[in-house]
Amino acid sequence: MGEVNTNNNDEQQPKEYNISPVIGEWFSEISPMWPGEAHSLKVEKLLFEGKSEYQKVMVFESLTYGKVLVLDGAIQQTERDGCAYREMITHLPLCSIQTPKTVLVVGGGTGGVLREVARHPSVNRVDICEIDGMVIDVAKRFFSEVAVWYEDPRVVLRVCDGSAFVKAVPHGTYDAIIVDSSDPIGPAKPLFEEAFLESIAKALRPGGVVCMQAESMWLHMHMIQDVFTKCKQIFKGGCVNYAWTTVPTYPSGVIGFILCSTYGPVPVDFKHPINPLADQSDGDDDRDNQPLQFYNTQIHSAAFCLPTFAKNLSI
Amino acid sequence: MGEVNTNNNDEQQPKEYNISPVIGEWFSEISPMWPGEAHSLKVEKLLFEGKSEYQKVMVFESLTYGKVLVLDGAIQQTERDGCAYREMITHLPLCSIQTPKTVLVVGGGTGGVLREVARHPSVNRVDICEIDGMVIDVAKRFFSEVAVWYEDPRVVLRVCDGSAFVKAVPHGTYDAIIVDSSDPIGPAKPLFEEAFLESIAKALRPGGVVCMQAESMWLHMHMIQDVFTKCKQIFKGGCVNYAWTTVPTYPSGVIGFILCSTYGPVPVDFKHPINPLADQSDGDDDRDNQPLQFYNTQIHSAAFCLPTFAKNLSI
Numbered sequence: 001m002g003e004v005n006t007n008n009n010d011e012q013q014p015k016e017y018n019i020s021p022v023i024g025e026w027f028s029e030i031s032p033m034w035p036g037e038a039h040s041l042k043v044e045k046l047l048f049e050g051k052s053e054y055q056k057v058m059v060f061e062s063l064t065y066g067k068v069l070v071l072d073g074a075i076q077q078t079e080r081d082g083c084a085y086r087e088m089i090t091h092l093p094l095c096s097i098q099t100p101k102t103v104l105v106v107g108g109g110t111g112g113v114l115r116e117v118a119r120h121p122s123v124n125r126v127d128i129c130e131i132d133g134m135v136i137d138v139a140k141r142f143f144s145e146v147a148v149w150y151e152d153p154r155v156v157l158r159v160c161d162g163s164a165f166v167k168a169v170p171h172g173t174y175d176a177i178i179v180d181s182s183d184p185i186g187p188a189k190p191l192f193e194e195a196f197l198e199s200i201a202k203a204l205r206p207g208g209v210v211c212m213q214a215e216s217m218w219l220h221m222h223m224i225q226d227v228f229t230k231c232k233q234i235f236k237g238g239c240v241n242y243a244w245t246t247v248p249t250y251p252s253g254v255i256g257f258i259l260c261s262t263y264g265p266v267p268v269d270f271k272h273p274i275n276p277l278a279d280q281s282d283g284d285d286d287r288d289n290q291p292l293q294f295y296n297t298q299i300h301s302a303a304f305c306l307p308t309f310a311k312n313l314s315i
Numbered sequence: 316m317g318e319v320n321t322n323n324n325d326e327q328q329p330k331e332y333n334i335s336p337v338i339g340e341w342f343s344e345i346s347p348m349w350p351g352e353a354h355s356l357k358v359e360k361l362l363f364e365g366k367s368e369y370q371k372v373m374v375f376e377s378l379t380y381g382k383v384l385v386l387d388g389a390i391q392q393t394e395r396d397g398c399a400y401r402e403m404i405t406h407l408p409l410c411s412i413q414t415p416k417t418v419l420v421v422g423g424g425t426g427g428v429l430r431e432v433a434r435h436p437s438v439n440r441v442d443i444c445e446i447d448g449m450v451i452d453v454a455k456r457f458f459s460e461v462a463v464w465y466e467d468p469r470v471v472l473r474v475c476d477g478s479a480f481v482k483a484v485p486h487g488t489y490d491a492i493i494v495d496s497s498d499p500i501g502p503a504k505p506l507f508e509e510a511f512l513e514s515i516a517k518a519l520r521p522g523g524v525v526c527m528q529a530e531s532m533w534l535h536m537h538m539i540q541d542v543f544t545k546c547k548q549i550f551k552g553g554c555v556n557y558a559w560t561t562v563p564t565y566p567s568g569v570i571g572f573i574l575c576s577t578y579g580p581v582p583v584d585f586k587h588p589i590n591p592l593a594d595q596s597d598g599d600d601d602r603d604n605q606p607l608q609f610y611n612t613q614i615h616s617a618a619f620c621l622p623t624f625a626k627n628l629s630i
Contacts, residue, residue, distance in 0.1 A: 026353070028355070035357075035378065035379055036356060036357040036377060036378030036379030036380070037354065037355060037356050037357065037379060037380070037563075038341070038354075038355040039352065039353075039354055039355075040343070040352065040353040040354075040355060041351060041352050042350075042351040042352065062351060063350065063351030064350055064351030064352060065351070065352070081533065083624075084622065218396065218561070218563050219563075244561075246533070246559075246561060246567075246568060246569050246622075247568075248352075248533050248534075248567035248568050248569070250568075252561075252563035252568060253561060253562075253563050253565075253567060253568010253569060254561050254563070254568060291623070292623050293622070293623055293624050294622040294623055294624065295622075295623065296622070296623050296626070298620040298621075298629075299620045299621065299622055299623075301617075301620070302616075302617035302618075302620035303617075305613040305614045305616070305617035306613075306614065307399065307561075307608070307609040307610075307611075307614055308606070308607050308608055308609055308610065308611050308614075309398075309608050309609065311611070314613075
């Protein structure tokens with residue numbers, strides 16, 4: 001793993017990677033996925049740069065958002081606003097069904113989703129398939145408060161291709177699947193395709209739920225509409241919804257989720273959660289002691305209210 | 316008024332202002348109000364630069380957000396996402412009371428709020444106090460589709476200090492007041508202070524409502540909490556709420572509003588609007604023909620659902 005301990009001094013950075021989008025004191029997020037705009041964070045210290053088999057990995061300490069994880073030039077997580085993403089992508093599905101027991105996380109190498117799944121006392125098994133071992137190593141090292149739940153005995157970690165894993169899973173294995181992917185132009189591309197969505201539907205029990213990272217309604221409505229339409233065909237008899245939340249360091253400041261349920265004995269109503277999270281701030285386990293920062297039952301339901309321009313995604 | 320017709324060529328820009336934050340092909344929004352981060356838009360063509368008595372004014376054509384208005388280096392409005400701000404700051408208060416008739420707009424020189432107030436057929440008078448005539452001129456010239464309602468016979472425009480105007484208004488004059496201000500570090504500073512809030516309360520009829528631009532819960536929670544606490548003292552017997560919406564080109568991607576009502580015969584419940592907007596897309600007046608792009612009744616109520624970290628602003 002490549003590493004630098006330089007404080008933004010270009011001369012000292014490892015030449016072999018030549019990947020740093022840090023220019024002077026600023027990191028700028030520029031991508032063909034959001035042409036014409038860039039969000040920049042002031043860099044206090046570059047902590048890590050490396051190139052895995054799949055992508056470029058970078059961590060820096062920012063002036064005002066704490067530590068920041070970047071994959072292929074796109075911000076994945078910051079210490080300051082990561083709560084909004086990881087709490088919503090996890091509790092939107094898990095609070096919508098009674099007593100979730102078996103959960104699959106596809107992607108999610110940062111450990112943020114694991115950290116939130118662990119708040120649900122009914123869960124007795126969490127499988128996680130992260131394709132990139134470097135992401136896990138970096139998360140454990142630089143984001144240890146979030147990535148602490150890899151050590152939980154309920155967690156089974158596989159460093160593997162999540163789409164191949166899901167395809168091979170026996171039908172009806174999981175109560176819930178969370179697809180915590182990066183954007184669909186890198187290693188996460190297969191996770192937005194029809195074959196993967198069909199595998200997901202088969203891997204869920206009747207009345208099971210999936211929540212997938214599904215980009216920004218301000219930037220990628222055509223892509224969202226395309227995946228949404230596929231889901232409506234695949235999850236026949238269940239329900240398909242779109243929800244969104246605010247994450248300042250993601251492009252356009254928002255990120256969305258597609259939530260689907262399979263047909264089952266108990267219809268799922270994502271908009272009216274039936275499994276509220278208890279206040280765990282007095283828990284005995286030290287790892288439980290950090291209270292929720294973003295999610296609550298009111299914001300769960302509100303997340304499904306869409307602007308008029310996105311109303312095709314409402315039911 | 317200074318003006319340029321250059322396409323991003325520094326040499327051709329008027330030297331006397333020396334204000335352009337356009338570097339190369341990009342405009343970057345950098346401010347002590349949001350240290351450590353910047354949002355940048357790619358510039359197609361710089362359309363206007365000027366310095367009024369109050370602030371620096373700039374308009375450019377961006378690659379992906381249409382035309383952009385910038386005051387003192389801060390983005391005020393873009394053609395692509397301006398709908399979210401102007402529809403929410405207007406309809407959150409006006410849809411919360413029956414048959415609003417008299418409305419005051421403080422600030423709002425872009426004409427965006429006027430454009431939305433005009434959708435309410437019960438309104439028979441709109442006073443608007445914009446301190447900076449250059450903003451009005453620039454809005455009419457470069458954002459004519461939004462600023463068209465200055466010509467409405469119900470509108471009385473005053474180029475004046477809104478805080479002085481409100482102080483002199485007879486008690487109980489308005490059903491609703493909308494404070495469409497820029498950030499509190501330029502000419503809008505008095506609009507966040509106690510004396511102005513007290514004038515607003517007196518200028519409203521019993522059961523009247525005010526909606527004020529109130530910054531981002533991600534960036535300015537201390538300032539929001541301070542103004543919120545003042546409002547709770549001043550609007551005794553009425554109600555005080557905080558709501559928020561997504562606007563990609565504002566810092567952190569969100570902007571919030573403080574809504575207050577004065578004590579009156581009909582208690583106001585902002586979270587459950589009683590005055591829905593009819594679908595006006597078939598209206599006879601050409602100016603009415605653009606349907607709402609963002610606001611609807613569901614997103615009205617959802618806007619009051621706050622993340623856990625902001626729960627002190629919930630009632």
